[in-house]
Amino acid sequence: MSLLSIRNLTKRFGGLTAVNKVSFDVGEGAIVGLIGPNGAGKTTVFNLITGNYQADEGDILFSGTSIKGLRTNKIVSLGVARTFQTIRLFQKLSVLENVLAGRHCRMKAGLVAGMLKTPFEKKEEREALAFCQEELAFVGLKGQESMVAGSLSYGNQRLLEIARALATGPRLLILDEPAGGMNEQETEALVGLIGRIKERGLTILLIEHDMSLVMRACEHLVVLEYGCKIAEGTPEIVKNDPKVIEAYLGAD
Amino acid sequence: MINEKNKLCAFAAFSLILATAPLYLNSYWVDVLNSVGLYAILALSLNIILGDAGLYNMGHAAFFAVGAYTAAYLNTQFGLPILWALPVSGIVAGLAGLLVARPVVHLRGDYLLIVTVGVGEILRIALINDVFGLTGGPNGIFGIDRPVLFGFKIRKPQEFFYLIWGFVAVTIFLFYRLKNSRFGRALDYLREDMTAAEGSGIDTGRYQLYAFMVGAAWAGMAGTLYASKMSIISPESFSFWESVVIFIIVILGGSGNIAGVLLGTFLIIGLPELFRGFANARMWFFGLAMMIMMIFRTEGILPHRPRVFKSLDRQRP
Amino acid sequence: MEEFFQQLTNGLAVGGIYALIALGYTMVYGVLKLINFAHGDLFTLGAYLGLTLLTSLGLSGHLGAVLGLVVLALMVTGFVGIAGALLERAAYRPLRDSHRLSAVVSALGASIFLQNTIMLIYGAKNYVYPLEILPRTAIHIFGLPVPLVRILILSASLLLMAGLYLFIQKTRLGTAIRASAIDQGAAKLMGINVNQVIMIVFLIGPGLGGVAGLMVGLYYGQVNFTMGWVYGLKAFTAAILGGIGNIPGAMVGGLLLGVIEALGAAYISIAWKDAIAFCVLIVILIVRPTGILGERVADKI
Numbered sequence: 092m093s094l095l096s097i098r099n100l101t102k103r104f105g106g107l108t109a110v111n112k113v114s115f116d117v118g119e120g121a122i123v124g125l126i127g128p129n130g131a132g133k134t135t136v137f138n139l140i141t142g143n144y145q146a147d148e149g150d151i152l153f154s155g156t157s158i159k160g161l162r163t164n165k166i167v168s169l170g171v172a173r174t175f176q177t178i179r180l181f182q183k184l185s186v187l188e189n190v191l192a193g194r195h196c197r198m199k200a201g202l203v204a205g206m207l208k209t210p211f212e213k214k215e216e217r218e219a220l221a222f223c224q225e226e227l228a229f230v231g232l233k234g235q236e237s238m239v240a241g242s243l244s245y246g247n248q249r250l251l252e253i254a255r256a257l258a259t260g261p262r263l264l265i266l267d268e269p270a271g272g273m274n275e276q277e278t279e280a281l282v283g284l285i286g287r288i289k290e291r292g293l294t295i296l297l298i299e300h301d302m303s304l305v306m307r308a309c310e311h312l313v314v315l316e317y318g319c320k321i322a323e324g325t326p327e328i329v330k331n332d333p334k335v336i337e338a339y340l341g342a343d
Numbered sequence: 344m345i346n347e348k349n350k351l352c353a354f355a356a357f358s359l360i361l362a363t364a365p366l367y368l369n370s371y372w373v374d375v376l377n378s379v380g381l382y383a384i385l386a387l388s389l390n391i392i393l394g395d396a397g398l399y400n401m402g403h404a405a406f407f408a409v410g411a412y413t414a415a416y417l418n419t420q421f422g423l424p425i426l427w428a429l430p431v432s433g434i435v436a437g438l439a440g441l442l443v444a445r446p447v448v449h450l451r452g453d454y455l456l457i458v459t460v461g462v463g464e465i466l467r468i469a470l471i472n473d474v475f476g477l478t479g480g481p482n483g484i485f486g487i488d489r490p491v492l493f494g495f496k497i498r499k500p501q502e503f504f505y506l507i508w509g510f511v512a513v514t515i516f517l518f519y520r521l522k523n524s525r526f527g528r529a530l531d532y533l534r535e536d537m538t539a540a541e542g543s544g545i546d547t548g549r550y551q552l553y554a555f556m557v558g559a560a561w562a563g564m565a566g567t568l569y570a571s572k573m574s575i576i577s578p579e580s581f582s583f584w585e586s587v588v589i590f591i592i593v594i595l596g597g598s599g600n601i602a603g604v605l606l607g608t609f610l611i612i613g614l615p616e617l618f619r620g621f622a623n624a625r626m627w628f629f630g631l632a633m634m635i636m637m638i639f640r641t642e643g644i645l646p647h648r649p650r651v652f653k654s655l656d657r658q659r660p
Numbered sequence: 661m662e663e664f665f666q667q668l669t670n671g672l673a674v675g676g677i678y679a680l681i682a683l684g685y686t687m688v689y690g691v692l693k694l695i696n697f698a699h700g701d702l703f704t705l706g707a708y709l710g711l712t713l714l715t716s717l718g719l720s721g722h723l724g725a726v727l728g729l730v731v732l733a734l735m736v737t738g739f740v741g742i743a744g745a746l747l748e749r750a751a752y753r754p755l756r757d758s759h760r761l762s763a764v765v766s767a768l769g770a771s772i773f774l775q776n777t778i779m780l781i782y783g784a785k786n787y788v789y790p791l792e793i794l795p796r797t798a799i800h801i802f803g804l805p806v807p808l809v810r811i812l813i814l815s816a817s818l819l820l821m822a823g824l825y826l827f828i829q830k831t832r833l834g835t836a837i838r839a840s841a842i843d844q845g846a847a848k849l850m851g852i853n854v855n856q857v858i859m860i861v862f863l864i865g866p867g868l869g870g871v872a873g874l875m876v877g878l879y880y881g882q883v884n885f886t887m888g889w890v891y892g893l894k895a896f897t898a899a900i901l902g903g904i905g906n907i908p909g910a911m912v913g914g915l916l917l918g919v920i921e922a923l924g925a926a927y928i929s930i931a932w933k934d935a936i937a938f939c940v941l942i943v944i945l946i947v948r949p950t951g952i953l954g955e956r957v958a959d960k961i
Contacts, residue, residue, distance in 0.1 A: 141542065167544030179539040181532060188650060192532045196544030198525050202553060205524030206517045212524065219525075220652060236652070259544050399764070446946045453695045453764055457896065458945055461938035464893075468935045583889070587768070594765050627776035633769025637762040638754045 094119040094263055094294045095140070095171075100149035102135055109135045111318040112149065117263070122285060122295045124309035124326075128338055131315040133298045134176055137267055141173050142166045153263070168196045172261035174252040176268045176298070182241035186232060189240050189251055190223040193258030223258055230254045230284060246277040253284070264288060266297040270304050282308050306330070314338070347651075354602075361508065365501040373500040375616050377572065380507035381565055383608040386592040387514055387601065388561035393590065394598030394647075395527065396554035397534030398448065399456035401586050402463030403562055405443075408470065408581035410436040410563025411570040415484040416477055418570075425490040425571040429564055436563020437556045444555035449548070463586055470578040483577030490571045503572050510568060514561065519601060523650060530554055531599075584626075588612075591629060595636055599647040665804045667922045673810040673879070675918020676817030680872040681895035682902070682910035683824060684744075684865030690841035690905040691854075691861050697767040698747055699869055700892020701774035706740045706870025707883040708778055711787055733871050740870025741863035747774075748862040753855075771888075779885040786884045789877045813875055820868060821911045828907055837861060841905060890934060894921075897941040903951030912952060 093116035102110040110132045117123045125133050138144040140151055142163040151159050158166050172193070181189050198219055204212040227233055230250040235243070240251060249269055256264055266285075270278045278301060285308045288295060299305050305312070305326065312329045314322040316338040322329050329335055365373050389403045413435045414428035423431070447458045473480035490497045490506060497506055521527045532540040533547040540547050570576050588611065596607020615625045681703050688696045713735055751770045755763045798805040828834035839847040840857045848854050876891070877883050894917060902913025917937060925933040944951065 143538070143542075162546075163541040164544050164546045167542065172544075173542060175539070175542070179536055179542065181535040181539060183535060183647070184531060185650065187652060188528065188531070191528055192540065192543040192545065195525060195529060195532075200525045202521070202526050202557065205521050205526040208520055208524075216524070255543060399761070447942070450945060450949070452760055454900075454945055454949070456764065457695070457893075457900075458942055460893070461941050465935050465938050465942075468932060472931050587772070590768075594761075624776070624780060626772055627780060630769045630771070630773030630776060634751050634766045634773065637758070637766040637769070 093117055094121075094154060095296065096150075096152035097136070097140075098150045098152065100136065100139060100151065101147050102132075102139055102144060103147050109318050110139065110146075113315065113318070113320050114149075115313045115320065115323060117294060117296055118311075119262075119294055120289065120292065121311055122289055122309050123297070123311045123313065124305045125296065125298045125313050125315065126300075126305060126329075127315035127321075130317070132318040133315055134267055135318075136315070137173065137265055137298065140166075140265065141171060164196065167259055167261075170260070170262035171265065172256035172259045172263070173265040174249070174256050174267055174269060176271065178245075178248050178252055180240045180248055180251060180255075182239075184240055185236065186227065186238050186240055186243070186251055187220075187223060187236035190226055190254050190258045191219060193226075193255040194219045194223055197258075197260050223254075226254045226257045227251075229257070229287070231280065245272040246274070249273065249281075250284075257288070261293065263294045263296065266295065266299075268298055268300065270299055270301045273301075278304055365504050370500050372616075373504050375613065377500060377503050377507050379608055379612045380504070380511050381569055381572075382589065382592065382612045383511050383605055384507075384514055384565040384568075385562055385589045386596070386604045386608050387511075387518055388558045388565065389589050390558075390593050390598065390601070390604045391518070391521075391530070391561075392554050392558035393593050394600070394604070395522070395530040395534065396551055397530075398444075398551060398554065399452050400459045400555070400558070401456050401583075401590050402443075402459035402461070402466075403558070403589050404581045404583070404585040405459075405463040405466040406436045406439055406559035406562035407566045407569070407585070408466060408578075409439045409559075410566025411576050411581070412470070412478060412484065412566070413563065414567035415487050415570045415576050418488050419484055419486055425488055425567060426492065429567045432567045433560040433564040436566065437560030439563070440555040440557075440559025441552060443559075444552050448551045448555065460583065460586070463581075463583055467578050467581060467583075470581070478578075481578060483575060484570075485575040487570050487574045487576070489574070490568075497571075507568055507572075510564070515601060515605075522601070526550075526553070528650075534599075588629075591633060595632065597646050603646070662804055663926065664923075665802075666806070667926045668919060669801075669806050669810050669814075671919035671922030672915060673813045673817075673918070674922065675898075675915035676814045676821075677872045677875055677879075677914075678891070678895045678898045678918050679821060679911045679914025680817055680868045680875075681891060682899040682914045683821070683907065684869040685896050685899040686902075686905055686907060686910040687837070687861045687865045689899070690907075691837065691844070691858055692752065692763075694752065694763050694767065695896070696747075696752075696865075697764075697892075698751075698770040698774055699866065700888030700895070701771050701778070702740050702744055702747070702866040702888075703869040703873040703876075703891055703895075704778055704883070704885060704888035705743060705774065706736050706873030707877040707887065708782055708787070708873075708885075709739055709870070710736045710874035710877055711789055711883060714790065733874060736870045736874045737867040740873075741867035744862040744866025744869075745859050747866075748858060753858075775885060775888060782885065784885060786882050789881045789883065809879060813879055816875065817872075820871065824864070824868070825907065825911075833857075833860060893941075894937040897937045897944075900941060900949075900951055901944055903953040906951065906953045909951055909953035916952075 095117040097113060097115050100110055100113045101108065113136060125136065127133055135144065139146050142161055146159055150157055153169060153171060158169065181192065198215055200212040200215050224236065227236065230253050232247060232250055232254060240248065243251060249271065253266070253269065270281055273281060282304055285295060309326060312324065312326055313320060314329060314335050321334045321338060322332045364376055385403065385407060389400065392398050392400045410432035413432040414425060417423040417428050417431060418425055443462050447455060450458060470478045471481050497503055529545050529550045532543065532545055533550055537547050592607040592611050593604055595611065597603025681699070684699045685696060688694060688699070710732060713732055747770055751766045752763060755766055797808050799808050799811065828837060836847070836852045836857050837860065839850065839852060840854050844854055895914065898913035898917040899910045901917055902909025902911070917940065920940065921933060921936050924936045
C-alpha cells in the first residue's frame with residue numbers, strides 16, 4: 092500500500108483551476124519529485140496535502156486514511172511534515188528553539204506541568220533537547236543551537252527548516268524547493284542529506300527546479316503542467332518524454 | 344555568563360530593598376508600593392496574552408473585575424473567607440477569559456483589540472446596571488472582609504504589602520518557569536508566525552485560548568486581593584482606562600519580558616507619585632510617551648530575548 | 661406609532677452624525693489599513709473649536725444664523741482637517757514600514773494625548789453651547805411633529821455624504837484615493853502621489869469628524885472632553901457594520917446604527933443604550949466580519 096495517495100485532487104481559485112484531477116501515489120520509503128514549469132500547481136498540491144488549503148474535489152489518503160479536511164497541525168501529528176518554499180522560520184528565535192517547535196507535537200507537558208516543573212516535565216524537556224540537537228547535527232548544523240535563526244545563511248536556514256520538520260517525527264517529509272538559493276556545494280550536500288533521510292526510513296516528496304538535484308535524488312517523478320499531470324515515471328523516462336520537453340521548453 | 348551573574352545580583356539586591364521597604368517607608372509610600380504590586384500582577388497576567396501570545400487585549404480590566412466581584416460576592420453573601428475566594432475567583436475569571444476569547448480570538452490584531460474594548464465596556468455597563476442583582480449597581484459591593492492568614496488578620500498597608508508582593512513573587516516564579524516550558528514556547532511560536540507554528544504541528548487556536556485563560560485567571564486573583572484591600576469595590580475601578588494603563592505597561596516595559604514588565608509597572612505607576620503636582624497631566628505624558636516610544640524604540644524598554652538553555656552550555660568544552 | 665416615528669427620526673439624525681465620523685475611520689483604514697484611534701478625539705476637537713470660534717467671533721451675530729453657521733462649519737472643517745494631517749505626519753508616517761502593533765500603540769497614544777490636551781486647555785467640566793443658534797420649532801411630516809433641528813442635522817449630514825461620494829467617484833483625486841486604498845504599490849506605479857493622497861484623506865476624514873463634533877455640540881448643547889471616546893467607538897462600529905474601508909458602507913452603517921440604538925433604547929432599556937453599539941460590534945465581527953457591504957477582517961491561517 093502506498094504511504095500517500097492523491098486521488099483526482101482538484102482545487103479552484105475563482106475561475107482558475109490550479110490543480111485539476113491530479114492523481115499519483117507515493118510508496119513507502121520512496122523519494123518522489125513533483126516537477127513542472129512555474130505555475131503548474133505544485134505548491135498548491137503541497138498546501139492541499141498539508142491542510143493549508145481545502146480541496147474542492149478528490150481525496151488525499153495517508154497510510155490508508157483520508158486526511159482531507161483535517162487541520163494542519165493534526166496532519167503533522169499524523170506523520171506528515173513539510174518545509175516551505177519561502178522559508179518560514181521563527182526568525183527572531185534561536186536555532187534550537189526553531190527545532191523544538193517541531194518537537195512540540197510529540198511532547199505532552201502542559202500548563203500545570205510547566206509551572207510546577209514536575210519530574211516528568213523535566214525529563215521530557217531533557218529528552219526533547221537532546222533529540223533536537225541530534226537532528227541539528229544530522230542536517231549539518233551542529234554547534235549553532237544558540238544562534239538567532241535569521242542570522243543564518245540562506246542555505247543553512249533551509250537546513251534548519253528540514254531539521255524542524257524532522258523533529259516532528261514524520262513518516263512523510265514534504266520539501267518545497269529545498270535547494271532554493273543554494274550554491275553547488277550546498278546542493279550537493281543536500282542530495283546526500285536526502286539520501287540519509289531515506290535511510291532512516293522516511294518517505295520523501297519534493298518540489299524542485301534544480302534538475303541536477305531532481306535527477307540524482309529522486310527515484311520517481313510526477314510532472315505537472317497548468318494543474319494537470321502530464322507524465323510520470325523514473326527520471327530517465329520522464330526526461331525523454333516529449334510532452335515534458337515541450338512543457339519546459341515550449342513547442343518547436 | 345558574567346552577565347547572568349550581574350543580573351542575578353542586581354535582582355537579589357533589588358528584592359532585598361523591596362522586601363524591607365515597609366521598615367523604612369511611611370504608610371503612604373507602602374500603599375503606593377501596594378498599588379504597584381497589584382498592577383504588576385495585572386501587567387504580568389496581560390503579558391501572557393499580549394506579550395507572549397501576541398493577542399491584542401485592551402479589556403483586561405474586565406477579568407480583574409470578574410475576579411474582584413466574584414470574591415466580593417462570595418465573601419459578603421456566603422461568608423467565604425477571602426483567601427479561599429482567591430482560587431475560586433481565578434477559576435471564574437479564567438472561564439470568563441475562555442468565554443470571551445472563544446468566538447473572537449481568530450480576528451486580526453486591531454479588530455481583536457476593539458472587541459476586547461467592547462467586552463470591557465459591556466461588562467462595566469452590566470456592573471453598573473446591577474445585572475442579575477449580583478453586583479450592587481453603581482455603588483458596588485462593600486463590607487468585604489480582610490484576608491486572614493493562619494489566624495492573623497491582614498489589615499495595615501504594611502501587612503498587605505507582604506501579601507501582595509508575596510503573590511507577585513510567586514507569580515514571577517511560576518511565569519518564569521512557564522516561559523521555559525513547552526507551553527511558553529508554543530506561545531512564542533504562534534506569536535511569531537502562526538502559519539509556521541501550525542505547520543510545525545502546534546494547535547495554535549487552542550494555545551491562544553489557553554493564553555487568555557491563564558491571563559484572565561491571574562487578573563481575577565489580583566481582583567480578589569484588591570477587593571479585600573479596599574473593602575469596597577465599584578464599577579469605576581474597572582474602567583477602560585485601567586485596561587489602557589495595563590496595556591501601556593506591557594508595551595512600554597517590553598512585551599514578553601518579565602523584568603521589562605516589572606520595570607514598566609514601577610515607572611508608570613510609581614513614577615507619577617513622585618511628581619504628584621503633575622497628576623493632571625499624567626495621562627497626557629503617557630500619550631506622548633507612547634507615540635515617541637513607537638517611533639524610537641518599538642520593543643519597549645527591555646525587549647524580548649531568545650532563551651538560554653543551560654544544559655547546552657554545560658555540554659560545550 | 662408617534663413614539664416610533666420620533667425615535668426613528670432621532671435615530672436617523674444621530675446616525676447621520678455617526679456616519680460622518682465613521683467616514684473618517686473608513687477612509688483612513690482604506691488607504692493605511694490602520695484604525696485611527698485618535699479620530700474620536702479629532703471629533704471632540706471639532707466640538708470644542710466650534711464652541712470657541714462661535715463664542716469668540718460671534719459669527720451668527722455678524723452674518724446671520726445660516727451664513728454664520730456655514731462659515732463656522734467651514735472653519736471647523738479646515739482646522740480639524742489640518743490637525744488630522746499633522747497627526748498623520750507626526751504619529752503615523754514614521755511608522756509606515758513598522759510592525760502593525762507600533763502604529764496601533766501610537767494611534768492610542770495620540771488619542772490619549774489629544775484628549776488630555778483638550779482637557780488641559782479647556783478643563784474637565786462640561787461646556788455648554790449657546791442654544792439660541794438653532795431653531796427649536798417643530799415641523800410636521802406625515803402629520804407627526806418632528807423637531808426642525810433633527811431635519812437640519814440629518815440634511816446637513818446627507819449633503820456632506822453626497823458631496824463626498826461624488827468627490828470619490830467622479831473626480832481624479834477621488835479615483836486616486838480609491839486606487840491607493842485598493843493597492844498602494846500599484847497606485848504608486850501608476851504615478852499617483854500616495855503621500856499626497858494620504859494627506860488629503862487625513863484632511864477630509866478628520867474634517868468631517870470635526871463638523872460632526874460641531875453638530876453634536878449644536879444638537880445636544882453640551883460637550884465634554886471624553887465625548888470622543890463613546891462617539892468614536894460607536895462610529896467605528898458603524899464603519900465595521902457597513903464594511904470597513906467601504907465609503908457607502910460607512911454611510912449606511914452610521915444611519916443604521918443610529919436607528920438601532922434609538923429604537924433599542926426606547927423599547928429595550930435606556931440604561932443599556934451604550935452597550936447596544938458594543939454588542940452590535942461584537943456580533944458583527946463574529947458573524948459577518950465583512951460588514952454589510954464588505955471587506956475582509958479576520959485572519960485564518
